[in-house]
Amino acid sequence: MPFKMIKNTTRSNFNHDEDQKAGKVNRELGRYGVDIAALIETRLPGTGQLIESGGGYTFFWSGRSNEERREAGVGFAIKNHLVGKLDNIPEGVNDRLMTLKLQLQLSKKTFATIISAYAPTMTNPSATKDKFYEDLEAIVSSVPQTDKLLLLGDFNARVGKDHQAWSGIIGHHGIGNCNGNCLLLLKTCATYGLTLTNTMFRLPTRNKTSWRYPRSKHWHMIDYLIVTVKDKQDVLATKALCGADCWTDHRLIFSKIRLQIKPKRRPQAQKVAKRMNVNKLKLPEVQEELQTTLTRQLSELESNN
Template identity: 45%
Template sequence: MHDKDDSNRPERRSALIALELSRLDIDIAALREVRFSGEGCLQEHGAGYTLFWSGRPATEGNHPVVGFIIKTSIASTLESLPTGHSDRIMSLRFPLKNKEYSTILSVYAPTLQAKSGEKDRFYSELRHVLRRTPPADKMIILGDFNARVGQDADAWRVVLGRHGVGNCNDNGHLLLEICMELQLDITNTIFQQKDKLKTTWMHPRSRHWHLIDYILVHQRDLRDVLHTRVMPSAECHTDHRLVRCRIRIRPKPITRKGGPPRKKYNHCRLQSDEIKAVFQASLQNNFESDSSQIDPSPELLWDKLKTDILQTSEEVLGFSTKKNRDWFDENNIEINNLLAEKGAAHRAHLARPSCLLRRAAFRHSCSILQQKLRGIQNEWWSNLTIKTQQCADTGDYSNQCMAPHTVSRVLCTVQTVRYSSRA
């Protein structure tokens, strides 16, 4: 995951975030600072999510990267992959019923301390992307705008609701101006609720909570927004709280492929002598039953033999289930226990944020989770490499864990993991 040796970020943060989103039943989430370079995607099979990101090449240094993490079942319905317009703006076009579409943007605006030229360039790119969007599409913008829009609903009556938070700053004026220009509504300010369900980020020095992460929709689609609120219980290894928006849309139904899925027999069970003996005995009994009444012609004998082999394979061997080997998913029980401990410490910290002992206990649980995950990863890769090498030495390629040409790459990966853990 491109971590430094002294990084406090747990291994496979994408998998941890996917598990948290699955717990909260989030279909599509916008991410920032994904820590990947270039453009690409990554599937988290255990939680059922797919991560897409867009950023600058690795040769240009460390820059903010935006992305989406989408349920794999939804990602399979996309007609095209998400498009990265820059390292701060990424969009996807989501098909709906009746040949309608919804365009969703993931954005990451410059901070308040950024130069005015950088801010102008970002909002110019955002205007360009929004104006190129088909007018009939439902527009949804998710992201960290690093802006405080305040609560002056009378001055910004069209775009700002009556339940804002705090005062407006310079970045907030830029955001309100583009919302007024493009007829966008800030959904975070239209629902009456407690401030802790609206504020998303705490200033590290003043310790005050602010609303800087927003979900924007077109004014004509505001009737489809059911609720927008912060999820304080979500722990996604970031100093920002998760904002969830429930929107009433009708996705395009998934088209099923014709014909039943093709099943494969679990032939690996024949490696056991006991299963092999049972298979041979069952096959012989099936073939000898009523064999005297069968016409001895080759065609009928072949049909009888094929039917008996298939029937015996289904009864004795069963069908194999496709499973991608992964250290995170195969240690799901142990990792869930670690996440439960960290979640309990996080909830205790949320109950009393001013308690230094609870805050220290939560940080300690995060550190323990990081150490345990790296240990699980090292042990899994070491065991897989040893088993693969044993299969290659004995010529048992049918039971080999992976293709022979990948063994050297796995050995290099394990050595890299070991050296990084010793640093």
């Protein structure tokens, strides 16, 4: 059976009471059986990692320095048993992009690149938005075509439901209308052959939308799991979870994907200890032979001394 990895997009602020909040996120991710989660708007300074005491996850983040105003921040929460399989820890590009690279079982040179992304909001200047997509496209364009690519995050873009105009990018189950950020995201998807998996599945509206506008109270789809078109058959489900509580005004986006992760290679000098078959000791002839051998060796030792 292929390894099933679950990807999530969630917003989690660790800027106050980090341990308490990390513990709550830890419990929620464990409750839903999440293996890897993308964390958005962490607002933590610099880059670092945190292992929640008694929990099952290691948190990695990328943000601005202490001297700068921290409005964004991205990261990953990875199950501890998967952290041991990583050749390299997640790499922070800036406070809006972080990458994680996993070697797959397919071959020695095949990887999955996972990107945790937090796009600028509608109120950000155009220069900020353009810079984000320039950085994002630089990462996407560097991923070999043989590798798998997964983008997880809050793109602050409502893409609507016009699947005919954006064939292969928007599925048949989109929702709502576009906003001013949608073209930036859709053009990037069109350029690099990406598809929005949130629009692939027929679901109730509550399991499609992820964020409620504070004034109108309307729910919108702005958090996505995006993959290459060639890999969309590996996505088994993508939906919003209404019951997850992670100190956030966004719903958790839950996706199940077929991936086979290659175990971390042991150092060549390290040998695996052989297991002894003790069941044979129950046989009388084996017991007799062992006793004879031990008696002879003890006699030889006494003679040498």
